[in-house]
Amino acid sequence: MKNISRIGAQRVGESPPLVAAAARGNTEAQFELAGWLREHGERPTDGGQAFAWDLRAARAGHVQAQSRVGAALLDGRGCEVDLISAIGWLREAAESNELDALTRLGWCYQTGTGIARNLARAFACYSAAAHSEHPAAHFGLGECYHRALGIPRDDTRAMQHWTLAAQQGHARAQLHLALAYVQGWHGEPDYLLALQWGRRAAAAGDLEAQCSLGLMLSGAPEAHRDRAEAERWLSVAANAGMAKAQYALARFYQRGFCTPPTRDTPLSWLRKAAAQGHPKAAFRMALAFEKGEWGAPDKLRAGVWWRHAAELGFAPAGYEVARRAMAGLIQGIPPAEIVELFERSARQGYGRAQAGLGLCYAKGFGVPRDLVRAYAWFTLAADQALAKAKSALAALDLILTPSALVDARREGAMLRVSLSTLDAKADEDAVLVLARTLS
DSSP, X not given: XXXXXXXXXXXXXXXXXXXHHHHTTOHHXXXXXXXXXXXXXXXXXXXXXXXXXXXXXXXXTOHHHHHHHHXXXXXXXXXXXXXXXXXXXXXXXXXXXXXXXXXHHHHHHHHTSSSOOOHHHHHHHHHHHHTTTXXXXXXXXXXXXXXXXXXXXXXXXXXXXXXXXXXXXXXXXXXXXXXXXXXXXXXXXXXXXXXXXXXXXXXXTOHHHHHHHHHHHHHSOTTTOOHHHHHHHHHHHHHTTOHHHHHHHHHHHHTTSSOXXXXXXXXXXXXXXXXXXXXXXXXXXXXXXXXXXXXXXXXXXXXXXXXHHHHTTOHHXXXXXXHHXXXXXXXXXXXXXXXXXXXXXXXXXXXXXXXXXXXXXXXXXSXXXXXXXXXXXXXXXXXXXXXXXXXXXXXXXXXXXXXXXXXXXXXXXXXXXXXXHHHHHHTSSGGGHHHHHHO
């Protein structure tokens, strides 16, 4: 059978023997034909035809086609998304030890996609595929070890599996290794290895890697810093439409790391990132208009961006809107909504919002006056060394009765525990914390 990869860029229709063999029911020909259509097809109908040929081969028992049908049904490639059918096909292929199917099934168990979440089964699927050195399976095992998914956390084992995947060209494993070396999982940060792996992942076209590499190069120690290269990688990812890279490039220019092509370039990138819902970009837009960074200060436009960033869930923006509304600088927000804005940001761990919420309870602004609850929120704000919160606590110490103080301190301790639990859930993919911090 002539292998489809040898046909080159010509239309499949110009290889009658292959098409004829597929039409006669030859499953290998059907599988090859589907692969060619998926990789080289240019017509709108080619994706659907590829899926149809794969499905015919899968129904006839072709294991790799079964795996590919399952993957297509997961992603909606050439067909409608059908998670239940996807799991069925992946299971059937996995029973024959098809490595891609085992790895995808592991991911489904890990994430609860189309099936009940089962971390033990996810680990088992990844392990079975990794035994045959499947790169994505090694990456999945690394995730399990790093994020303690059904097993104790073991970053050394995570790096071992990511290395095995990275050596086979798995771009996301290369990125995770780069960030792990920057964080110094083996001791001191190793920027030499971090940048080596980061460059390999970025060169493979991974947008997250390109953005992270730009951030690493801009913030690395002087011996490894290269802001010209950082600008190039951030620009590649930004021009590809990645909001995080667009925001990072704008901040790169704003911080004076490199001269922007034009005066308006930073604002242009901020606008593009904000238009995609990047909360920090919306926040920076508000600051820029308020401070007049691109002309005269414009409080009205700044207010619009403050509200937008708050709606996107960015804690500092929620606090700024609430603070300004409470002071009468933003009109039309009722007291109850102001309290809600403070609380939303406070529960994200933002100290100033915690102090603002404490003030609302202390004054009875938008909520019934409750000095015990005020004390609890001031306690959390004081944990972040906010002087006004500490002063408020000292004043409440003189006002509250001993029993009320006991209640207030107990409530503060309970809040502290609940918020630390939320923080842990938010940062469960901790290998990307560095990239988020630098951005």
